[in-house]
Amino acid sequence: MSSSPTTPILAHQFEDATQQRDAATIGMWLFIATEILFFGGMFLGYTVYRYTYPQAFAEGSQHTLIWFGGTNAAVLLISSTTMALAVHAASENRRALLVSLLLGTASLGALFLVIKGFEYAHEVKENLLPGSSFHIVAAEPLKAEMFFYIYWLMTGFHALHVAIGVVLILIFAARAFFTNAFVNHDTPVDLLGLYWHFVDIVWVFLFPLLYLVDRHS
Amino acid sequence: MSAVPMQAAPQYAPALQPTYLNVQRTIRSWLLTTDHKRIALLYMVSITFFFFVGGVAATLMRLELLTPRAELVTSETYNKLFTIHGVVMLWFFLIPSIPTVLGNFLVPLMIGARDVAFPRLNLASWYLFMVGGAFTLFSIITGGVDTGWTFYTPYSSTYSNGHVVAMAAGIFIAGFGSIATGLNFIVTVHTMRAPGLTWWRLPIFIWSLYTTSIILVLATPVLAITLALMALERIFGVGFFNPAIGGDPLLFQHLFWFYSHPAVYIMILPGMGVVSELIPCFSRRPLFGYKFVAVASVAIGVLGFLVWGHHMFVSSQSIYAGMIFSILSFMVSIPSAIKVFNWTATLYKGSIRFQTPMLYALFFIGLFTIGGLTGLFLACLAIDVHVHDTYFVIAHFHYIMVGGMVMAYLGGIHFWWPKITGRMYPELPAKLAALTVFLGFNLTFFPQFILGYLGMPRRYPVYAPEFQVLNVLSTAGASILAVGYLLPLTYLLWSLRYGRIATPNPWEATGLEWTTHSPPPKDNFETTPLVTAGAYKYDSQAAEAQREVAHV
Amino acid sequence: MNANASAVRTYILTEIALLGLLALTICVAYLNLGLLNPIIAGAISVTSATLIILNFMHVRHSKPLLWIFVAAGFFWLGIMFALALSDFLTRHWR
Known part of the structure; x- marks a missing residue:
């Protein structure tokens, strides 16, 4: 897998580039495992409450803006492809391509945040932000408030991860453009890609769980 | 000292090249170091400080409990004291203790590496720990928190008046330090082992820390999200566990204990690792059943994730879940017992030397066994209903955590002190201190088993007058214990200047860390070691023969 | 190419x-x-x-070792779900 026999940057604790690359990859996957369990706590809460209050979750879900969420799902999926292509470009030392693909990925991430922002603004206007001003017409308004609490919580943490990702991608793009940092040294880009794909996976689960509960009724 | 002949490692001249301690001398070189050995020392100083913070809280509680009525502090202050004691001792002493001090120092040395896989992340973990500690100290100084270390909702999220958010933030941040340490160790053990060092040749200490790291990495994020949800609920007044909108406080307990029960194994597995190094060395025999001990470590780590519900037997969780958790809890005793039996079998026909580290190791075996067996009482649904939230529980987990982990930590510190500092500690005061700790510990906590069995509940400053005798005994024990803890601090500091110069291998121990200088040079080894045999190649017959010659 | x-x-x-x-x-x-x-x-x-x-x-x-690390996070999430739900799903059984 280590395609670059002449890696210029070898930290003093490592014997060779393969060892360094393996360590970094395992480390990143362990970090992703921690993220899985971090989000997992919220997914567990979602499961418990949806099981306990099925009707409130159905009613709450029908108040979400499915086309905003659906578009965002597509945006993130496409950004994952551009990121995968960027990692590929880095492994082939094609700097110009790498920079433009990273910028494309960052723009798609930013687009996701903009769409999400409009969605949030709409929900605040509709009094769907949990708290004293929360108001919803539903059979169990308090339980529906729990649905929206979970909605804001999970999309909020996810949006935070997207925002961090966008900033990181922009930093990487700048470094790829102005320096030789990733020439024959594509591991950092690869790890950035893993993070970005993970963020995408979270949305792959969040979208149906939050937007698609009993849409047919 | 019952002299161990110093004939080890003649291939080394006295260290002329700089050691990791004197290669650079500025404060800056310490605060910005990425050397795992220096980071271990940073952690050692920090957790010693936090140990005494938690110790002061414990002392005040024990003083209050001298009399049946609340005379020294109010109930509210008492609540804050046991919260400080719990939070500081668990997250800022016990969880980091062996992993970050001995682990950071020894993991690369034991596997023949120059450093951990991510040295800068390692330094970052110490800074995260310190920032988390600062938040916690801030919330202690500005008025404290009275929720107990468990932060149960809805009390913590709604009613408590203390600085709950600041303290939770401290634990949250320090938690990321734990994750960084665990991640580092896992990657290091996987990728940085010296040539020839296969998994079945690793010292048990490495197996233990590897398992501990798995727990740190996979459980701590759940604590992070749990505390974050609790704090968000407190800040915004509406939230995940809020019964007003259908939230279930038991969900908090499930998430909290999904971390906090495995965290108990973070607090004992490294101790088991240390003891597995000490017992073979001081009985001059290979560790009995090496593979079983190694696999038992991993088994304890994994099973530890399956038992958290035994903290919730009386919380109105489903009785069926209670049964499942009860059965699974009993199963943890299997690998734990395997370890105890194997340590004991290692002693059999050994040529035992009762030096200070060995004393601590033997104390560990006995006290851990008592703690573990009383844990079985608590895993039993019917008995737990009676002793839940009594001093029986307090005594049980102090036998594991103090009788187990703190003993192992002290044993390990003494054992590796020559390697860490290049000086020997003075043997006689060390033995006296070890005996003092052992006596004080048992006098403090054994009466608490009886108190709990008789029904004295935990977390109250007042109690029925008939419990006073046992409480006075316990407080008397605590004062002896305090002396026992201050002694090592004194003579270990003394030894830094006046201790005998240590040879590379004063204990004639096996293990790669003993093949380099004491203290080691910055890059640990002059040449990367080549490993050709398993751990614990002790020759019991040679040791016995040597002893007979010495006595002629 | x-x-x-x-x-x-x-x-x-x-x-x-x-x-x-x-x-x-x-x-x-x-x-x-x-x-x-x-x-x-x-x-x-x-x-x-x-x-x-x-x-x-x-x-x-990727190497087989990495598959283990990929699976570990999901496996432990499974433990959390299975045992926590053993409470929530059986709480009303009598």
């Missing part, structure tokens, strides 16, 4: 599959299938995530 083209083709095909699965999950949500609705939605999500992990995160071409 051939390997290059095939890698790019894999990414594009994966992307098409992912967008197709997204469309599918939205459409299925509008059909009343009762208990099957959440099950199908979950199955589609798991399929999409698997595609991303295997192809985009190139686990398919």
Whole structure:
């Protein structure tokens, strides 16, 4: 897998580039495992409450803006492809391509945040932000408030991860453009890609769980 | 000292090249170091400080409990004291203790590496720990928190008046330090082992820390999200566990204990690792059943994730879940017992030397066994209903955590002190201190088993007058214990200047860390070691023969 | 150059599959299938995530050791769900 026999940057604790690359990859996957369990706590809460209050979750879900969420799902999926292509470009030392693909990925991430922002603004206007001003017409308004609490919580943490990702991608793009940092040294880009794909996976689960509960009724 | 002949490692001249301690001398070189050995020392100083913070809280509680009525502090202050004691001792002493001090120092040395896989992340973990500690100290100084270390909702999220958010933030941040340490160790053990060092040749200490790291990495994020949800609920007044909108406080307990029960194994597995190094060395025999001990470590780590519900037997969780958790809890005793039996079998026909580290190791075996067996009482649904939230529980987990982990930590510190500092500690005061700790510990906590069995509940400053005798005994024990803890601090500091110069291998121990200088040079080894045999190649017959010659 | 083209083709095909699965999950949500609705939605999500992990995160071409690390996070999440739900799902049994 280590395609670059002449890696210029070898930290003093490592014997060779393969060892360094393996360590970094395992480390990143362990970090992703921690993220899985971090989000997992919220997914567990979602499961418990949806099981306990099925009707409130159905009613709450029908108040979400499915086309905003659906578009965002597509945006993130496409950004994952551009990121995968960027990692590929880095492994082939094609700097110009790498920079433009990273910028494309960052723009798609930013687009996701903009769409999400409009969605949030709409929900605040509709009094769907949990708290004293929360108001919803539903059979169990308090339980529906729990649905929206979970909605804001999970999309909020996810949006935070997207925002961090966008900033990181922009930093990487700048470094790829102005320096030789990733020439024959594509591991950092690869790890950035893993993070970005993970963020995408979270949305792959969040979208149906939050937007698609009993849409047919 | 019952002299161990110093004939080890003649291939080394006295260290002329700089050691990791004197290669650079500025404060800056310490605060910005990425050397795992220096980071271990940073952690050692920090957790010693936090140990005494938690110790002061414990002392005040024990003083209050001298009399049946609340005379020294109010109930509210008492609540804050046991919260400080719990939070500081668990997250800022016990969880980091062996992993970050001995682990950071020894993991690369034991596997023949120059450093951990991510040295800068390692330094970052110490800074995260310190920032988390600062938040916690801030919330202690500005008025404290009275929720107990468990932060149960809805009390913590709604009613408590203390600085709950600041303290939770401290634990949250320090938690990321734990994750960084665990991640580092896992990657290091996987990728940085010296040539020839296969998994079945690793010292048990490495197996233990590897398992501990798995727990740190996979459980701590759940604590992070749990505390974050609790704090968000407190800040915004509406939230995940809020019964007003259908939230279930038991969900908090499930998430909290999904971390906090495995965290108990973070607090004992490294101790088991240390003891597995000490017992073979001081009985001059290979560790009995090496593979079983190694696999038992991993088994304890994994099973530890399956038992958290035994903290919730009386919380109105489903009785069926209670049964499942009860059965699974009993199963943890299997690998734990395997370890105890194997340590004991290692002693059999050994040529035992009762030096200070060995004393601590033997104390560990006995006290851990008592703690573990009383844990079985608590895993039993019917008995737990009676002793839940009594001093029986307090005594049980102090036998594991103090009788187990703190003993192992002290044993390990003494054992590796020559390697860490290049000086020997003075043997006689060390033995006296070890005996003092052992006596004080048992006098403090054994009466608490009886108190709990008789029904004295935990977390109250007042109690029925008939419990006073046992409480006075316990407080008397605590004062002896305090002396026992201050002694090592004194003579270990003394030894830094006046201790005998240590040879590379004063204990004639096996293990790669003993093949380099004491203290080691910055890059640990002059040449990367080549490993050709398993751990614990002790020759019991040679040791016995040597002893007979010495006595002629 | 051939390997290059095939890698790019894999990414594009994966992307098409992912967008197709997204469309599918939205459409299925509008059909009343009762208990099957959440099950199908979950199955589609798991399929999409698997595609991303295997192809985009190139686990398919990684060493066996890495598969263990990939699985570990999900496995431990499974432990958390299974045992926590053993409480919530059986709480009202008598």
